Amino acid sequence: MKGLDIVRRDWSDLAKDAGNYVLAQILSSQARESIVENIHDYLTSGRKVNAGDTIPYVICDDGSTLAATQRSYHPDEFCKSETLKIDVKYYLANQDCERFRVKCKGSDCGQETTLESTPFSENDICPKCKIQYSAGTVSNQLTVTMRRHIKEYYMCQFLSLSLTLLCFVFQGWQKCDDPSCGYLTRQVPLTRHRGAATCPACCRAQLHAVVSVSKCCSSPIRHYSDTALYTQLLYFSRLFDWDIALKNSKNDKKFPFDEKRMKPFYTAVHSTVAKFLDANGYSEVSLTKLFSDFAF
Numbered sequence: 001m002k003g004l005d006i007v008r009r010d011w012s013d014l015a016k017d018a019g020n021y022v023l024a025q026i027l028s029s030q031a032r033e034s035i036v037e038n039i040h041d042y043l044t045s046g047r048k049v050n051a052g053d054t055i056p057y058v059i060c061d062d063g064s065t066l067a068a069t070q071r072s073y074h075p076d077e078f079c080k081s082e083t084l085k086i087d088v089k090y091y092l093a094n095q096d097c098e099r100f101r102v103k104c105k106g107s108d109c110g111q112e113t114t115l116e117s118t119p120f121s122e123n124d125i126c127p128k129c130k131i132q133y134s135a136g137t138v139s140n141q142l143t144v145t146m147r148r149h150i151k152e153y154y155m156c157q158f159l160s161l162s163l164t165l166l167c168f169v170f171q172g173w174q175k176c177d178d179p180s181c182g183y184l185t186r187q188v189p190l191t192r193h194r195g196a197a198t199c200p201a202c203c204r205a206q207l208h209a210v211v212s213v214s215k216c217c218s219s220p221i222r223h224y225s226d227t228a229l230y231t232q233l234l235y236f237s238r239l240f241d242w243d244i245a246l247k248n249s250k251n252d253k254k255f256p257f258d259e260k261r262m263k264p265f266y267t268a269v270h271s272t273v274a275k276f277l278d279a280n281g282y283s284e285v286s287l288t289k290l291f292s293d294f295a296f
Contacts, residue, residue: 060084074236082090089180097235100137100145101139106131115239123239126267129153132261142236142269146276149224149232156224177225178205194226237273242266 021042025035049055057072062083064071068090078084103182104111111128124132176183176199183201191198196206206225238244242263 007235009097014046059087061087061089087180096230100142100236100239102133102141104129104131105134105137123245124262132265135265138269139272140266142272146233146236146273149229150276153224153226153229174207174209176202177208178202178207181205183207226282230280233273233277233280237270240270240273241264242270 022039022260025038025042028035029083030038056075058075058078059068060071060073060078062071062073062085067239068087071087073081073084078195099114101112101114104113106126106129109126109129109131111126113124113127171183174197175185179198181199181202183199185200185207189197189200189207193206196208199205245262245266246259
């Protein structure tokens with residue numbers, strides 16, 4: 001029938017089933033009152049979803065070439081299916097940031113805890129001895145962790161540049177750093193972003209030199225991009241963001257909230273991360289450099 005959207009391919013199965021049911025009821029020979037009652041019962045029998053609810057899903061390899069957002073399935077649907085598979089390449093390309101572990105310096109404790117950025121997490125108290133962490137101690141541990149990430153970033157940049165020069169001299173192979181793409185080429189792409197060649201296949205990731213090539217079975221060198229470094233620093237910032245913690249506490253009255261105790265700790269540790277973020281130029285745009293080619 002013309003004018004109906006139930007045949008759209010980007011609609012979910014639930015929307016298609018509901019549309020087909022409503023259409024079948026309208027075209028049936030039942031009484032009008034029965035049709036209205038059946039449709040009302042059908043549309044109100046499902047689970048109600050409110051603002052702020054969390055709906056679990058998993059990205060699957062269903063054999064199609066659709067985007068990841070169109071290959072998401074509910075865990076129950078995934079468990080019942082015999083053909084769906086976890087899209088490992090997607091999750092490899094979108095791994096979470098490294099978690100921050102803090103060690104309690106309390107006497108006879110030494111508990112090492114992974115702090116969480118989820119709502120209603122108390123990141124200032126040791127879960128074992130129930131003693132508040134020292135803001136200075138956590139700031140020092142966090143500084144060491146962030147410096148390690150920054151060092152890894154610069155080491156990867158140096159190795160990438162060195163191996164790129166070597167590969168151009170001897171082989172010239174480059175490979176996309178997105179595991180879900182894996183494009184391999186010896187051609188020099190004309191499109192570049194932030195100093196690295198853009199993959200012509202997926203147009204979203206970057207090409208980097210490969211250490212060895214054997215019948216196209218090669219692996220790119222470890223690449224730590226400036227985007228990954230900035231995202232990691234933002235994650236550390238969110239762990240100790242007082243405004244976020246305060247907002248979460250107001251959303252749930254059951255959350256153990258002690259502003260007098262928590263605010264000085266969160267503020268002190270967050271200021272440490274803020275210094276590293278302020279020194280990071282990823283989110284800033286230099287207009288002088290941007291328009292330097294147009295200078296007269």
